[in-house]
Amino acid sequence: MLRGSRRGRWLAVAWCLAWPLAVHAQQETPAAAHTPPPLIPLAKAHAAAPREPSADDAWGGIRNGSEPTLSDRVVGYRIDAELDAARHRVSGTEQLTWRNRSGQPVNRIYLHLYLNAFQNEGSTFFTERSVLTAHGHSRGAAALKKGEWGWIDLKSVQQGSAALKWSFVHPDDGPATDQTVACIDLAEPVPAGGTLTLDIDFTSQLPRVVERTGWWGDFNLVGQWFPKIGVLELPGERGATQVQWNVHEFHFNSEFYADFGNFDVRLTVPSDYTVGAVGELQGQPERAGDKTTYHFMQGDVHDFAWVAAKGYRTLDTTWQGPGSPKVAVRVIYPPEYIASAQPVLKATTDSLSYFSETLGAYPYRTATAVVPPYNADEAGGMEYPTFFTAEGYKEIDSRTSDQWNIDFVTIHEFGHGYFYGLLASNEFEEPMLDEGMNEYWDNRMLRERNQRILTPSSWLRRADITPSADVFSVERLYAGLARPYDPLGENSWDRYSSTSYGTVYSRTATAMHDLEERLGKSVMEHGFKEYYRRWHFRHPSVADLRKTLIDVSGNARAVNEVFDQFVYGTAHIDDRVDAIDNQEVTPQAGSWVKQGQRSELSSDDRDAQVDKQHDAWKKAHPDAKENGPGPYLWRGTVTVVREGAPVPQVLRVSFADGSHEDVRWDDARRWARFVFTRPTKVVSAELDREQNILLDANKLNDSRTVKSDASASRRWTADVAAALQAFYAFLVTL
Known part of the structure; x- marks a missing residue:
């Protein structure tokens, strides 16, 4: 449905009709130079993490700090907005400036109208919510009543004196009733390197808080509330092979992606409301009657939100x-x-x-x-x-x-x-670069503070018992390691369920933990610091992170294995100790040739010989322990089985005399046997003794003993008990 004034519609239609006439009037034969510029395509509906790194000069190249601004400011927003606190409604005027970074003219732009996700159940957000939450828990499940829906209405969009028309489009093949992306045809194309200025009048109705934004009582969190231009990507940026608009619908699980720029925002609210916002307050608030205007400015950011609360x-x-x-x-x-x-x-x-x-x-x-x-x-x-x-x-x-x-x-x-x-990654297409990497770095901080999760169980508190769990051990519990449905590098909306999407947090953090164990903590920190140096104020992709980690660590094998198996794939790890077998190395029955003479040892004779040796040993060593050395050596065989993707493992084999031996299992065999000939038996075997491989779906089968030993089970069960209730307490915040 088209919106705007009749005059605006007439001007837009007249311009479209007049274009070929103007060309005909200027010359007798058609010329390619005077045809309308071709439309720029949209990013693919199911785009996800690219595999090819971005070009070195993507987004203008590495920011070294000598530039006049922190970021390459592509956009500018000058907004005047007033909050109707009684109706939780914002009336605004916006002057949008946007620079065409491409080498071709642009005659159509796209605006995000995010609040329309909350205007009715026909939006992409609500359509996906009904499906995804049926297969798992998620936040944002509140039911809206009459008077609690939210939306954003474009009142007018002008380019100079020309009123522009718009229509709603569905870049991700969402329902026709979704209105979170608007397409606007320009009256004048923006030349290569040129700047567009639009004057926009809009009204934003906040919803009752469903997710991320909205009101409750006298509290108003105003997020995703203004018309926001999409991102024009150039070849070599985040996998793009041509100039393309990257503009996605507001999905149930997705967040955002935008150009860096400058925000100059004036907010008028009731004078008895407290206000906070992105950026710095400019001067003192200006009061006029019962209303006060706050002026905030911030450069080198890509979004603006605010709060007004009584x-x-x-x-x-x-x-x-x-x-x-x-x-x-x-x-x-x-x-x-x-x-x-x-x-x-x-x-x-x-x-x-x-x-x-x-x-x-x-x-x-x-x-x-x-x-x-x-x-x-x-x-x-x-x-x-x-x-x-x-x-x-x-x-x-x-x-x-x-x-x-x-x-x-x-x-x-x-x-x-x-x-x-x-870093401003694309949260639509690569949520793991934000939610997942952030989760990993948060846990590193908590780990360095030795801040473990305590159980909130009241009955344990009464017993003066406070079990705790390591943060990364908790992450793995919710990482969906046994049966991952979606690659970590998948986009935010093509997910089996909301629960599966939730593993973007925990499975990414767990994968990065395990990669850190393989590369070393200091190497991993150096890698992320270099990633930030190269890509802050740009827009990196998963492939750019992978390249950086390879460059810094020099260990392409380890990095590629983790990225190929978990970021681009749905591999799982489950290595286990399958069996321990001990066999005494006694004389062997059969026919043998010794010193040119063939002799035969029967099984009965061999058994008698063995019994005789055992009796003699007991007499000579009356205090010998049952599992101690004897008259013969022991051949211990440990069998390990690999149910999932290969990962370098260290197998520790312990013997009855207290000694142990570590061996590496660093190949792709689905199973392996390791044989040890020692004076005493093998009594236990354990994979990943240092607990470095948290991606392993089942840690309880990592070890085995000859005699029953429940210590491993007790340890992991205690960690689970300590973590479960604590994790429920903050799961909603994810």
Whole structure:
């Protein structure tokens, strides 16, 4: 359905009709130079992680810090918006500027209208939700009632004095009723290297909080609320082989992808509301009657979100690290969650230190965390540049996982400021580069702090027992290792279920943990630091990360195995110790030739000889232990079986005399036997003794003993018990 004024429609149609007439009037014969520029294609509907690295000069090449701006600013947004707090509605005017980076004219652009995902059940978001949640748990499952739906209406779009028309398109073959992507034909093409300016009037109705954005009571989290232009990719960028528009519908599981630019935003709200937003506040807020206008600006980011909430409080501090400006850190919170304010503030400053130290200096002057109110949990655990939402507690019980949950969510959402914000990967097509890599780096931070997950079980607390689990051990429990349905590098919406999509977090973190064990912790950190150096303020792909890790580590085999098996494939690992067999090395029956003479030893004679030797040994060694050395050596055979993808393993074989031997199983055999001839028996065998291979789907079969020994089972069962309830407490924030 077309929208806009009658005059605007007439001008657009007249321009389209007049184009061939104008060409005819200028010359007698048609000329290719005067034909309309060809339409630029869209990225494929099911595009996912590319396999080929981007070109060295993709997105303008590596940013070395000597450029006039931190990023190559492709877009600019100047927005004036006013919140109708009673109706949770935003009226806005937007001046959008966009630079054509390509070498050809552009006569059509695309706008994301994300809030239309929440306008009715005919959207791609709700259509996918009904299918994906039927096969697994997910956040964003709230049912909207009358008056709680959200949408964004374009009132007008103008290019100079020309009113433009638009229509809704479906780049991912979503339902015809979806209206999250609008196609706009321009009155004047944008020449190669030229700049487009559009003036847009719009109205955004916030939904009751379903997921990421919306209202509850007097709380308004305003995210994905303005018309936002898609990304024009050039050949050699993220696998593109031609100039293409990368613009996807708002899927149930997907997030976002946009160009870097500059935001200049004025927000008018009721004067008794607390306001926070992406970027820096410019001067003092201007009050006029019962309304106040806040002016925020931020360059070198690719999104803008804000919060307006009545009666909220703020807690402030500052932070500064090497290479970073002085950062104003603020927590905005409801009075009922005052207990969470200081922990969120500290976790934010700790994150600033860790991510700056391990990846690269934080380049912005603000970091704002918002704690949503009770009943608006779905607005928590969401990220925007310099601005994120955490979660709140009325009380923090040190004997439970409360503190851990607050720290984890805060660290995770701040960490997105690097993987989603500064690296700006395509979250539609490669969610593992943001959610997965961020999860991995968050867990590294928690591991370095020795921050383990505590069980919240009340009956264990009463017994003064507080089991805990290592963060990476918890991740593997939810990684879907036994039967992965989707490659990690798949896009966000072509997933078997929401649960399968959720493994993007945990399975990626587990895969990177195991790759780290193979490459070494310092090598992995160097690799990620180099990845950040090369690709911040650009838009890397999975293939770019893989290339960087290979370049830094020099270990192409290890990197390629992990990426081929888990990122581009759905391999699983399950190596097990299948059997231990001990056989005494006694004389062998049969016919033998010794010193040219053939003799024969019967089985009966051999058995008698063995018994005689055993009796003599016992008399000579009355204190000998049952499993100790005897008159003969022992041949121990350990059989290992590989049910899944090959992975380098170390097998530790222990003997009755207390000795052990480590052997490597570093080939693709589906099974192998290792034979040991020793004075004593093999008593146990264990794969991955150091627990480096967390991708192994079943750790309980990694070891075997000759005598029954439940210690391994008890150990892993305790870890599971400690983790399960704690993980449920913060699973929703993912």
